Amino acid sequence: MSSIPKEHDYIGLSEAPSMEKISDKLSSSSSTLSTEENINSKSSSTSLNLKETELRLGLPGSQSPERKLTLPAAGVSLFGKDIDTNSTNGYPLGPLKNLVSGVKRGFSDAIVGSSGKWVFSGSNGSDVDLGKGAILFSPRGDNGNSQKSCVAGPAKKDDVAQSPKPVQEKNSQVAAANENSSAPAAKAQVVGWPPIRSFRKNTMASSLVKNNEDVEGKSGYGCLYVKVSMDGAPYLRKVDLKTYNNYLDLSSALEKMFSCFTIGQCGSHGLRGQDGLTESRLKDILHGSEYVLTYEDKDGDWMLVGDVPWDMFTDSCRRLRIMKGSEAIGLAPRAMEKCKNRN
Amino acid sequence: MGPNPKMRKEFFDSTRSSPFPDEVLERVLSLLKSHKDRSAVSLVCKDWYNAESWSRAHVFIGNCYSVSPEIVARRFPRVKSVTLKGKPRFSDFNLVPENWGADVHPWLVVFAAKYPFLEELRLKRMAVSDESLEFLAINFPNFKVLSLLSCDGFSTDGLAAIATHCKNLTQLDIQENGIDDKSGSWLSCFPENFTSLEVLNFANLNTDVNFDALERLVSRCKSLKVLKASKSISLEHLQRLLVCAPQLIELGTGSLMPELTACQYAQLENAFNQLKNLSTLSGLWEASAPYLPLLYPACTNLTFLNLSYAFLQSHELESLLCQCPHLRRLWVLDTVGDKGLEAVGSNCPLLEELRVFPADPFDEEVIHGVTEAGLLAVSYGCRRLHYVLYFCRQMTNAAVATIVQNCPDFTHFRLCIMNPGQPDYLTNKPMDEAFGAVVRTCTKLQRLSVSGLLTDLTFEYIGQYAKNLETLSVAFAGSSDRGMQCMLEGCPKLRKLEIRDCPFGNAALLSGLEKYESMRSLWMSACNVTMNGCRLLAREMPRLNVEVMKDDGSDDSQADKVYVYRSVVGPRRDAPPCVLTLSEVDEASRCDGSPTNQNPSRYELPSWPHAPCRTGLRWAGFSSLRNLFVVNAWEHCVS
Numbered sequence: 010m011s012s013i014p015k016e017h018d019y020i021g022l023s024e025a026p027s028m029e030k031i032s033d034k035l036s037s038s039s040s041t042l043s044t045e046e047n048i049n050s051k052s053s054s055t056s057l058n059l060k061e062t063e064l065r066l067g068l069p070g071s072q073s074p075e076r077k078l079t080l081p082a083a084g085v086s087l088f089g090k091d092i093d094t095n096s097t098n099g100y101p102l103g104p105l106k107n108l109v110s111g112v113k114r115g116f117s118d119a120i121v122g123s124s125g126k127w128v129f130s131g132s133n134g135s136d137v138d139l140g141k142g143a144i145l146f147s148p149r150g151d152n153g154n155s156q157k158s159c160v161a162g163p164a165k166k167d168d169v170a171q172s173p174k175p176v177q178e179k180n181s182q183v184a185a186a187n188e189n190s191s192a193p194a195a196k197a198q199v200v201g202w203p204p205i206r207s208f209r210k211n212t213m214a215s216s217l218v219k220n221n222e223d224v225e226g227k228s229g230y231g232c233l234y235v236k237v238s239m240d241g242a243p244y245l246r247k248v249d250l251k252t253y254n255n256y257l258d259l260s261s262a263l264e265k266m267f268s269c270f271t272i273g274q275c276g277s278h279g280l281r282g283q284d285g286l287t288e289s290r291l292k293d294i295l296h297g298s299e300y301v302l303t304y305e306d307k308d309g310d311w312m313l314v315g316d317v318p319w320d321m322f323t324d325s326c327r328r329l330r331i332m333k334g335s336e337a338i339g340l341a342p343r344a345m346e347k348c349k350n351r352n
Numbered sequence: 353m354g355p356n357p358k359m360r361k362e363f364f365d366s367t368r369s370s371p372f373p374d375e376v377l378e379r380v381l382s383l384l385k386s387h388k389d390r391s392a393v394s395l396v397c398k399d400w401y402n403a404e405s406w407s408r409a410h411v412f413i414g415n416c417y418s419v420s421p422e423i424v425a426r427r428f429p430r431v432k433s434v435t436l437k438g439k440p441r442f443s444d445f446n447l448v449p450e451n452w453g454a455d456v457h458p459w460l461v462v463f464a465a466k467y468p469f470l471e472e473l474r475l476k477r478m479a480v481s482d483e484s485l486e487f488l489a490i491n492f493p494n495f496k497v498l499s500l501l502s503c504d505g506f507s508t509d510g511l512a513a514i515a516t517h518c519k520n521l522t523q524l525d526i527q528e529n530g531i532d533d534k535s536g537s538w539l540s541c542f543p544e545n546f547t548s549l550e551v552l553n554f555a556n557l558n559t560d561v562n563f564d565a566l567e568r569l570v571s572r573c574k575s576l577k578v579l580k581a582s583k584s585i586s587l588e589h590l591q592r593l594l595v596c597a598p599q600l601i602e603l604g605t606g607s608l609m610p611e612l613t614a615c616q617y618a619q620l621e622n623a624f625n626q627l628k629n630l631s632t633l634s635g636l637w638e639a640s641a642p643y644l645p646l647l648y649p650a651c652t653n654l655t656f657l658n659l660s661y662a663f664l665q666s667h668e669l670e671s672l673l674c675q676c677p678h679l680r681r682l683w684v685l686d687t688v689g690d691k692g693l694e695a696v697g698s699n700c701p702l703l704e705e706l707r708v709f710p711a712d713p714f715d716e717e718v719i720h721g722v723t724e725a726g727l728l729a730v731s732y733g734c735r736r737l738h739y740v741l742y743f744c745r746q747m748t749n750a751a752v753a754t755i756v757q758n759c760p761d762f763t764h765f766r767l768c769i770m771n772p773g774q775p776d777y778l779t780n781k782p783m784d785e786a787f788g789a790v791v792r793t794c795t796k797l798q799r800l801s802v803s804g805l806l807t808d809l810t811f812e813y814i815g816q817y818a819k820n821l822e823t824l825s826v827a828f829a830g831s832s833d834r835g836m837q838c839m840l841e842g843c844p845k846l847r848k849l850e851i852r853d854c855p856f857g858n859a860a861l862l863s864g865l866e867k868y869e870s871m872r873s874l875w876m877s878a879c880n881v882t883m884n885g886c887r888l889l890a891r892e893m894p895r896l897n898v899e900v901m902k903d904d905g906s907d908d909s910q911a912d913k914v915y916v917y918r919s920v921v922g923p924r925r926d927a928p929p930c931v932l933t934l935s936e937v938d939e940a941s942r943c944d945g946s947p948t949n950q951n952p953s954r955y956e957l958p959s960w961p962h963a964p965c966r967t968g969l970r971w972a973g974f975s976s977l978r979n980l981f982v983v984n985a986w987e988h989c990v991s
Contacts, residue, residue: 201445201852202827203713203743203770206502208528208556212661213711216638247715252665252689 239267239331240300250323256315263302267331304329374403382407406430413437414872416454416478417897418919421462433472433497434463440875440915442850443477444502447877447913449901451928455479457487464491472497472523479503485510489517496548497523504530508538508557515541522575523551536561536584542569549573553580555604555635560584563592571596580604583637587612587620594623603627603650604635608643608662617646625649634658641668651675658683660709666692673699681705686721686743693726697733705739706730713743713770724751731758738796739764746777747804752786762794766801772828772853775805782806788813791821801825811835815842823848836860840867850875858885861914865889868896873917881911889916890934897923898934 237246246266253259302314306325314322314329372380381404384390394404410433411424424431438454440447456478463470470492480503488495495518500506508531514524515538539554539561549569554561561584570576570593579597581590585606594600612620627650636647639662651657654676659669660683669684669692679700684692686708696703708722724747731737737759747769756762767786775782783804791797791814798820802810806829814821815838822845830836836856839849840863849871857880868874883900890898901913923933 198714199772199853201442201447202772203710203768204445204825204827205709205713205743206444206528207446207530209660209709210713212637213713216661216663 235304235326235328237263237266237329237331240333240336242267242331248329250326255319256322259314260302263329263331300331301334302329302331374399374406377403378407382409385410387412409433410435410472415917415919416456416459417921417924418872418917420921421459421466423920425462425466429466431467432470433474434459434467434470435474435476436478437476438478438503440850440873441477441848442852442875442877447852449928449930450504452931453479453924453926453928455481455484455926457481457484460484460487460491468492469494471495474499474501475503476501477503479505480510481505482507482510482513486513486517489513492518494520496520497525497551499523499525499527500529501525501527502529507532508534508536508559512538512541515539516543519543519546520548521546522548523578524549525551525553526556527553529556531556533557533559535559539569540565544568544572547572547574550575551578552576553578553604554582555580557582558584563589567592567596574599576600578602578632580634581606583607587643588616591616591620591623594620594627598623598626599629600627601629602632602634603630604658605633605637606635607637608635609638609640612643620646621649628653630654632656632658636662638662639664641665644668644672647672648675652677654679656681660685660707663687663711664692665689666695670695670699676700677702679703681739683707683709685709685711687711688722690722690726690729693722694729697729697731700734702736703730703734704736706734706737707739707741708743709741710743710770721745724748727751727755731755735759736761738762741766741768743768743770745770746774747783747786748776748778749781749783749785749789750776750778752783753789756790756793760793761796762790763796764799765790765794765797766799766825767803768801769804772803773805774803782809784809784813788817791817795820797821799823802829803827804829807831808835808838811838815839818843820845822846824850826851826854828853830854830856833857833860833863837863840864846870847872849873851877851879853878855880858882858888861885861889862892865892868893868916869918871918873915875913875915877913879914881914882909883911884909886911886914886934894935895919899923899927900932900934901930902932 234247234249237248248259248262250259253262303311304314304322304326305311305328307327311330317325377399381390381393381400384393384404387410390404390408394401405427406429408428409431411428411431412435413419413424414437416436416438436456436459438456439452442448443452454477456475464487468491471494473488473495474497480500485506488498490513498514498518498521506529511524511526514521536557536559542549542565546569550573552569561582563585566585566589570579576597577600579593579600580602581593581604583606585593587606587608590606594603624646630650631653633647633650633654633656636659639659644664651672652675655678657672657676657679659672663685664672664687666688669688673679673695676699680702682696682700682703682705684696684707688695693708696706706727708726710721712721722742722744724744727740727742727744728751731754735758738761740762741764744767747767752767756765769783776786783802783806786804787800787802787806787810790800797818800814800818800821800823802825808831811830811834814824818824821843824839824843824846826839826849833856835854836851837860839846840860846867847870852875854876856876860879861876861881862885864874886898886900889896895918897917897919899915900911901915902910903912906912923935927933
């Protein structure tokens with residue numbers, strides 16, 4: 010792996026041959042590559058990268074730059090990382106001047122120990138889904154680097170490229186939620202994607218404003234959106250609590266979304282038919298699981314989910330957070346007290 | 353050969369004149385409605401060509417730059433109805449600059465001279481100004497039907513002109529336009545003695561109209577069949593309108609939100625009860641649960657329910673669907689979730705078309721929406737489904753394969769996995785097999801939009817199996833030029849190909865040289881095509897118009913947006929500075945690569961801003977063949 014960034018002519022007649030290799034790789038890639046496997050395959054691919062990178066860069070435009078897909082084969086890495094880690098393939102910085110910083114890594118990169126079952130997976134040689142449309146283009150070999158740096162520790166997230174466009178700021182929540190104190194993955198929109206006519210876009214936008222007056226979870230028009238953050242995840246989710254009837258529904262939905270936490274245990278054992286957790290249940294859960302689900306209530310206190318009846322919960326819940334079990338230990342006493350008082 | 357070959361041979365001997373008098377032939381041909389049939393008929397022989405030309409009352413022009421209004425008028429002298437489409441479809445998604453063109457005015461000027469008795473005009477993605485609308489209103493005394501879909505450049509003043517002057521208007525249909533909504537006073541411009549209106553669709557507009565004027569209008573137009581109101585019309589207003597017009601077949605409600613008293617509620621209930629003939633229901637802006645039951649009595653005969661602006665939950669949708677046993681078309685927002693779609697599968701056995709729009713497409717934080725499970729559920733219950741438009745955030749190959757197995761009759765399959773380049777979320781493989789299953793199973797497929805992570809394999813499948821495909825939309829997909837090549841080499845009926853953000857370059861573009869003349873148009877944006885590639889294309893194919901738009905700040909050699917279309921009138925002369933029209937002559941004469949929009953002296957300068965037909969260049973000396981070519985090219989241009 011040379012450490013000299015190479016300049017690639019990404020404009021021009023594209024060359025086909027290298028592409029086949031990539032598509033071969035792609036179609037044969039398995040679904041859950043572990044991080045280690047990934048690194049190996051990536052390093053073997055780096056030697057081929059010289060040719061492979063037909064840069065598919067979204068060309069900067071006066072509007073939001075249109076993004077291009079990365080070549081399948083090797084997933085994605087962040088510009089920031091590329092610069093830092095002396096990747097094989099530099100990319101021409103000039104034309105990227107307008108690049109929006111909606112950069113994403115494979116989500117699984119961010120979750121240590123993740124099985125890669127994320128909706129947006131990136132660690133298996135396939136193209137990474139980059140959220141709402143900020144597509145990251147990057148020269149191949151970087152994935153190896155990005156994997157390494159991820160495993161190594163605080164992943165340096167993308168904090169690059171200034172975007173001319175206003176980007177949704179999720180900084181505070183994400184920063185709070187992440188153990189890696191990384192810069193937030195700010196997302197930018199691709200022009201004209203998803204393909205929805207302006208009339209509909211504008212109409213929806215104004216209706217949504219009515220529906221979600223208060224981002225913190227006040228009830229709008231039959232919706233009760235609260236943000237869900239998970240430690241280690243670069244993105245937040247929003248759920249509408251009104252669409253669930255009990256903790257079981259909520260936990261299975263969240264489980265689907267964030268596939269590795271264990272509120273499911275709470276739901277299936279402790280709470281059905283009961284009003285709240287018993288002291289011993291609580292202890293079991295905390296020690297048994299890797300992640301627990303907590304919420305911030307009206308008073309600003311962080312509580313464990315499951316200790317109050319469902320209706321009371323939806324009334325008082327302002328925000329959800331999936332945190333590491335070890336961190337949640339501190340919450341237990343408060344919850345215990347409430348339990349004791351009730352029982 | 354048929355039962356009596358000798359007789360057939362004589363019959364079709366071109367030296368014999370037709371056994372029918374022209375009038376009879378014209379009468380027979382006038383029964384043909386489909387413009388494709390008519391185009392085929394006109395190619396049989398000169399007599400049929402003439403008879404068809406004289407009997408054609410409705411002309412459809414799929415690309416306003418493929419032909420000139422003079423040519424149209426010369427060929428079809430007795431046209432009463434015109435449908436005209438302008439900008440490339442991606443202009444709906446802001447990929448085309450506003451001043452791009454497709455101005456309807458030059459057409460109106462010619463029509464005023466040649467078709468003074470024009471009755472109907474339907475425009476899609478055209479630039480329409482208030483002056484044009486006024487011109488239209490004043491110059492066509494028999495004018496009856498105006499439909500504007502996805503157009504821009506006009507304001508409510510233009511509508512006022514139409515209302516004021518068109519004494520015989522039967523249809524005013526304003527949909528999803530970029531309209532400058534200044535005031536609602538246009539509605540009051542309909543004269544008090546005006547009674548002919550049958551269709552009124554002003555759902556596009558937001559400003560308040562004078563409700564009394566509207567009420568009077570609706571009362572006196574006894575033939576009113578379609579009324580689609582705007583958001584400004586309240587429930588109370590709606591009740592008064594319905595009382596005047598129980599004969600409505602299509603209704604677009606206004607806002608369903610404001611508070612009603614018990615008495616008002618009862619009155620409205622009554623009014624809906626009277627709507628026995630309703631087949632289409634739409635609007636329902638801000639539909640709120642308490643008021644949905646009002647609609648139930650009117651739902652018995654519904655075939656089309658458009659809930660795409662109503663934020664409904666799954667149970668609300670289910671309750672509504674139970675009332676609509678004959679539903680064939682359903683548009684919803686993804687707020688109903690997979691659960692709502694399960695209800696669709698259970699309650700709508702006759703469903704043929706489903707469109708699911710995203711309520712909040714730009715906020716990826718919102719978890720709800722629909723997944724593969726929803727569409728799967730629909731496919732199990734609605735075996736007649738043949739049209740789907742589905743915006744979702746996750747999909748799997750297996751689900752799509754099952755869906756098309758359940759519903760093999762798809763003619764339109766438009767799947768939008770909203771995150772570009774997203775793989776099958778369970779296997780992490782590309783979505784190639786999904787679309788492979790679609791094209792293999794759905795032999796009648798005419799329109800396909802692909803999404804998700806796709807390699808060239810998808811396009812191999814498409815080229816191999818999609819034999820009836822006419823329209824194909826591709827975004828963020830493919831691995832190499834080969835992908836596009838497969839599409840161009842494989843799909844014999846391909847007419848419209850639109851591509852964005854794919855790794856297709858010049859080799860891919862040029863592999864379609866033989867193909868583009870049989871297509872209406874090709875759009876490629878944010879791909880790897882260069883100016884040189886485009887110039888080469890323009891040089892090799894003089895009967896194609898090759899237009900390039902560049903993004904600010906991009907490299908000189910990049911062709912950021914390319915639009916290629918066949919035309920019998922050469923490069924257009926009304927292109928704005930941001931659109932470079934490449935032509936073979938320009939290329940030959942130019943050496944420094946700078947673009948020019950000047951027509952070379954080889955062409956006569958026409959009075960109307962299109963160069964005359966260039967077939968003379970290629971067919972010099974064969975005048976009859978040239979005419980035949982013109983005919984053929986024309987047929988293509990109007991299909």
